[in-house]
Amino acid sequence: MVGIKHAPRPAAAETELRPRARRKAQRPQQILHAAFEEFVERGYTATRIEDVAARAGVTKGTIYLYFQNKEELFQDVVRKLSQPVFDEKQFLEQHHHRSCEELVRIYLDTLYEHMTVNLYSREILRFLIAEGRNFPVIVSAHFDEFVKPLLTMFDHILQKGVHEGVFEIWAEDHLSQILISPALTYAIDTLLGADTNLPELKVYVNTHYEMVMRTIRKSTI
Amino acid sequence: MVGIKHAPRPAAAETELRPRARRKAQRPQQILHAAFEEFVERGYTATRIEDVAARAGVTKGTIYLYFQNKEELFQDVVRKLSQPVFDEKQFLEQHHHRSCEELVRIYLDTLYEHMTVNLYSREILRFLIAEGRNFPVIVSAHFDEFVKPLLTMFDHILQKGVHEGVFEIWAEDHLSQILISPALTYAIDTLLGADTNLPELKVYVNTHYEMVMRTIRKSTI
Amino acid sequence: MVGIKHAPRPAAAETELRPRARRKAQRPQQILHAAFEEFVERGYTATRIEDVAARAGVTKGTIYLYFQNKEELFQDVVRKLSQPVFDEKQFLEQHHHRSCEELVRIYLDTLYEHMTVNLYSREILRFLIAEGRNFPVIVSAHFDEFVKPLLTMFDHILQKGVHEGVFEIWAEDHLSQILISPALTYAIDTLLGADTNLPELKVYVNTHYEMVMRTIRKSTI
Amino acid sequence: MVGIKHAPRPAAAETELRPRARRKAQRPQQILHAAFEEFVERGYTATRIEDVAARAGVTKGTIYLYFQNKEELFQDVVRKLSQPVFDEKQFLEQHHHRSCEELVRIYLDTLYEHMTVNLYSREILRFLIAEGRNFPVIVSAHFDEFVKPLLTMFDHILQKGVHEGVFEIWAEDHLSQILISPALTYAIDTLLGADTNLPELKVYVNTHYEMVMRTIRKSTI
DNA sequence: GATGAATGAGGATTCATTCAT
DNA sequence: AATGAATGAATCCTCATTCAT
Structure with a gap:
């Protein structure tokens, strides 16, 4: 019974990481995408960190665990989400x-x-x-x-x-x-x-x- | 011919006004240009009405004598300062x-x-x-x-x-x-x-x- | 011709005063009534001096010729417009x-x-x-x-x-x-x-x- | 009998909450009372949100965590602090x-x-x-x-x-x-x-x- | 690691009051 | 006497950021 208490270990789908660790590893990406979408919809200034957080399914505080501040977040969005047209x-x-x-x-x-x-x-x-x-x-x-x-x-x-x-x-x-x-x-x-x-x-x-x-x-x- | 050379005396509009009235007549233009420059330097949201005022040589309150609010001011800037390239x-x-x-x-x-x-x-x-x-x-x-x-x-x-x-x-x-x-x-x-x-x-x-x-x-x- | 230039002297209707003087004499009353009505409609704080002026048919500045300030005006309204029910x-x-x-x-x-x-x-x-x-x-x-x-x-x-x-x-x-x-x-x-x-x-x-x-x-x- | 003397332990509601949660649970009441007192002393318009906050021992921003705006706050004061005379x-x-x-x-x-x-x-x-x-x-x-x-x-x-x-x-x-x-x-x-x-x-x-x-x-x- | 309550600086807007005309 | 353009103090409200839990 004790064993069953824990959720069955998910098949190590994408990574070898434990679920918690995996979730953590994905956070920055989640946030970047959420931020991007908010920035797109509202522009830099009008975008509220709280909305980004909500869209990313986390809370305000969490954003600051991964990004220094709003400005940094914005720059990272631009940097990391740009995709080359061609190789x-x-x-x-x-x-x-x-x-x-x-x-x-x-x-x-x-x-x-x-x-x-x-x-x-x-x-x-x-x-x-x-x-x-x-x-x-x-x-x-x-x-x-x-x-x-x-x-x-x-x-x-x-x-x-x-x-x-x-x-x-x-x-x-x-x-x-x-x-x-x-x-x-x-x-x-x-x-x-x-x-x-x-x-x-x-x-x-x-x-x-x-x-x-x-x-x-x-x-x- | 000499006389004709000069532009016809402008209709009493500007020059004949008393100083006060003249100043008032110029205000909107002054403000529009000041606003334009601030908007250019900072973008819409980051521009503070008070800065526009300072640049126009007036105070906050005066802006609101001529423009409903910031949004209106912005639209007027775009509308009134756009100039057709050609006739x-x-x-x-x-x-x-x-x-x-x-x-x-x-x-x-x-x-x-x-x-x-x-x-x-x-x-x-x-x-x-x-x-x-x-x-x-x-x-x-x-x-x-x-x-x-x-x-x-x-x-x-x-x-x-x-x-x-x-x-x-x-x-x-x-x-x-x-x-x-x-x-x-x-x-x-x-x-x-x-x-x-x-x-x-x-x-x-x-x-x-x-x-x-x-x-x-x-x-x- | 010179005489005609001036508006005809109105019949000294209510007082012996010249029109200008008469108008002046009525100002305070006009303003009091206008103020009263505005105070009634909006309450003390929400009433704007400018609205009182407009309703009285004068401009802001004029109010201050007859009343020290808004507070004074309010007190005068209450004092002078109260009417005894009975004699x-x-x-x-x-x-x-x-x-x-x-x-x-x-x-x-x-x-x-x-x-x-x-x-x-x-x-x-x-x-x-x-x-x-x-x-x-x-x-x-x-x-x-x-x-x-x-x-x-x-x-x-x-x-x-x-x-x-x-x-x-x-x-x-x-x-x-x-x-x-x-x-x-x-x-x-x-x-x-x-x-x-x-x-x-x-x-x-x-x-x-x-x-x-x-x-x-x-x-x- | 001794045991019974004590009021039954209140439902986990208030006492068992962690200090933070407890404080939060009390905020609205604190603010309502502070607001009531300020409104009493100054009237609606003359009351400043910041004063309400100070009296409640919080800051401006906190008020807005619990009440949409000043108007809402006022209405809630009236609604929630009214007490029926009789049952x-x-x-x-x-x-x-x-x-x-x-x-x-x-x-x-x-x-x-x-x-x-x-x-x-x-x-x-x-x-x-x-x-x-x-x-x-x-x-x-x-x-x-x-x-x-x-x-x-x-x-x-x-x-x-x-x-x-x-x-x-x-x-x-x-x-x-x-x-x-x-x-x-x-x-x-x-x-x-x-x-x-x-x-x-x-x-x-x-x-x-x-x-x-x-x-x-x-x-x- | 995550949370979210709390903060407080910052900015738009209003309006009583002044004063040059 | 009257005007009304201009002022600037005052106040609401927002939101990036912090930090105790």
């Missing part, structure tokens, strides 16, 4: 048999899909714009870690195209940035909740792709 | 002798100059992204009043070009939006204070212009 | 041919009518109860000037009745106060806005009168 | 052997004693008169819960007397209200702090009682 190496390997034009297309499709599906990216963009002034460090960290790789990768595709004689890089600077811009426009439109004005995605991407190709395709006269 | 009619008249390609170039130059010179536009964009969730009305009002005309006008230039046989509109939708996107990217980059990553404007505009032309110029084979 | 001398002369029983009846009728018709009395009672703590002087002044005479006068009627052998004063003290009490109850009920519970006045007065008579009428066995 | 059933059982005349006397004695001893009743009456305009709900709630039962109970005594042939109800309506009125007068006088004019209670009650009896005692000729 460049993997992307190139996965699509190594594709033509450069196809790579551009897949790149764009992936990018837009990421933005559509992945709440995080979009909302973190909002955070950065809204609160960036007060958190300059995470802004540039985010830029380095997530935006720059995006641009670099597009650059690589362009270069590959040049190398293969299908693309033409006629400008010295900023070309990738300019060519990808429409995706940012789309993201901002979404952020502004301009639902009415939101373009139909498929058509939008087609046009975007066409714009890119017309711009860089090497004329083969 | 389309005037723009077209002024440049009626230009070719369509030149019109596109002037359009872009004007747009970027506006963004560079005009603090307001840029920061109001930040407001809209940061606080838009809480002020949906001004977001859509702003879109209708300032963004939509911008797009429409670009559309008109494109159509003119098509009419004259120099441009080709090969997409049914969103073309203008996509073609102008790089300007938004530039604005956002500025907002993010990515000073390091900020492109040299002249080169950036050139590239943007070239992108547009490559995209829409009718091939004349 | 005892006149009352007795007017009804000298009546029997004592009739005098009691007329006394009660007058009292209730005063309370019903005369907003002031009722509301000033509320002031006294609500704010009396903070204005002890006017409470006792009011008591001496308005309540005491009321009781005294009833006493006199009783004594007259005793003298004429129709009434019997069987208690040494407080008899008048007790016999008049139902009128106070009625006033309070009105104040509490207990409209639902408010008795039909005529019936109520009848019962009150009957109570009084049964209490003091000399049995004539 | 009718108990009163009648306790005095079932008394004559109806004695019942009337005891009723009055109890009523006056309640008013004298029980600060709350008196001051809550002041609240209702002073602030009733702004809290109509609690006025009528209070009337239904505390005043009406008082009248009803007096009615019942009268009816009992009629049944036993000693009283005569000669008026259809409002009789109880009128007969009890002097008690209200007494309460108001106390409220007005008319200490000078305050009757000596014993004499006053005697006269009141005599008035009632002369009014309703069935003549036994």
Whole structure:
């Protein structure tokens, strides 16, 4: 009987840890996600620690066991919940048999899909714009870690195209940035909740792709 | 002729008022600008009415003589300090002798100059992204009043070009939006204070212009 | 022409004063009445000087020309707008041919009518109860000037009745106060806005009168 | 027997709680009483939450843990600190052997004693008169819960007397209200702090009682 | 480790009062 | 005499943070 008193030991599902320890190990993640959602819904200042706690299923005090303070929590949310759109190496390997034009297309499709599906990216963009002034460090960290790789990768595709004689890089600077811009426009439109004005995605991407190709395709006269 | 050179004496409006009345007439503007600057520096929530007052050279109470409350003040800042980039009619008249390609170039130059010179536009964009969730009305009002005309006008230039046989509109939708996107990217980059990553404007505009032309110029084979 | 420029001199209607002077002379009264009404509607603290001013048709500043401050204004309202229910001398002369029983009846009728018709009395009672703590002087002044005479006068009627052998004063003290009490109850009920519970006045007065008579009428066995 | 002498150990409710929980359990009462006293001394508007807190030995914030806001606090004070004068059933059982005349006397004695001893009743009456305009709900709630039962109970005594042939109800309506009125007068006088004019209670009650009896005692000729 | 009661600094807003015009 | 713009003290309420349990 004594043994039965205790809840049966759960199958060590995800980790080897005891339930208590496991629960503890998950706390920070739970809290980060809860915080993210609250920050998304209300913005930094309007978000109350207590609401984050409630959403995470803990209480105020617990938040402070894992995070110094609200500011720290916010920064951690941005840092830890940002997800790279691509893993460049993997992307190139996965699509190594594709033509450069196809790579551009897949790149764009992936990018837009990421933005559509992945709440995080979009909302973190909002955070950065809204609160960036007060958190300059995470802004540039985010830029380095997530935006720059995006641009670099597009650059690589362009270069590959040049190398293969299908693309033409006629400008010295900023070309990738300019060519990808429409995706940012789309993201901002979404952020502004301009639902009415939101373009139909498929058509939008087609046009975007066409714009890119017309711009860089090497004329083969 | 000499006489005519001077602007016509302003209607008794401002100058002839007694000092007190004149001061009063200026208050709302003073406050709006002070508020704008505080909102820019701190964001909506972090801005204290008392700071706005101090910056405007008045005291707390005075703010409330002219604005219902903080929210109202914020909305008025956005509403009243937004400035249209173009007056389309005037723009077209002024440049009626230009070719369509030149019109596109002037359009872009004007747009970027506006963004560079005009603090307001840029920061109001930040407001809209940061606080838009809480002020949906001004977001859509702003879109209708300032963004939509911008797009429409670009559309008109494109159509003119098509009419004259120099441009080709090969997409049914969103073309203008996509073609102008790089300007938004530039604005956002500025907002993010990515000073390091900020492109040299002249080169950036050139590239943007070239992108547009490559995209829409009718091939004349 | 010069003469016509000025507004025609209004006929010296109520006083010999010039219009301007007359207007000035009326100001304090106007303000007192406006203040009274505001105090009635909102209570002392919730009444704003500006509202009083607006109701009096002047501006804030003007109030302070005639009254030291809000407190002073309140006290003046209570002092100057209280109106005696009876002029005892006149009352007795007017009804000298009546029997004592009739005098009691007329006394009660007058009292209730005063309370019903005369907003002031009722509301000033509320002031006294609500704010009396903070204005002890006017409470006792009011008591001496308005309540005491009321009781005294009833006493006199009783004594007259005793003298004429129709009434019997069987208690040494407080008899008048007790016999008049139902009128106070009625006033309070009105104040509490207990409209639902408010008795039909005529019936109520009848019962009150009957109570009084049964209490003091000399049995004539 | 010794053991039994002690009151049965109170249900774990209060005593067995850990100190923290116990303190929490008492907070609302502490605050209510502190608030009551402040409201009594200053009136609703002039009372500052911070003063209530200080008197309750807590800080501002704590008040808001237990009460939504100042208004709510006020209403709760009125609601929860009002105490019925009688428990009718108990009163009648306790005095079932008394004559109806004695019942009337005891009723009055109890009523006056309640008013004298029980600060709350008196001051809550002041609240209702002073602030009733702004809290109509609690006025009528209070009337239904505390005043009406008082009248009803007096009615019942009268009816009992009629049944036993000693009283005569000669008026259809409002009789109880009128007969009890002097008690209200007494309460108001106390409220007005008319200490000078305050009757000596014993004499006053005697006269009141005599008035009632002369009014309703069935003549036994 | 977790809790949640308590704190108290901080900020929006109101309004009696002043005073230059 | 009258105005009404401006002031700033006063007060409600919120919420990040602490800490005894």
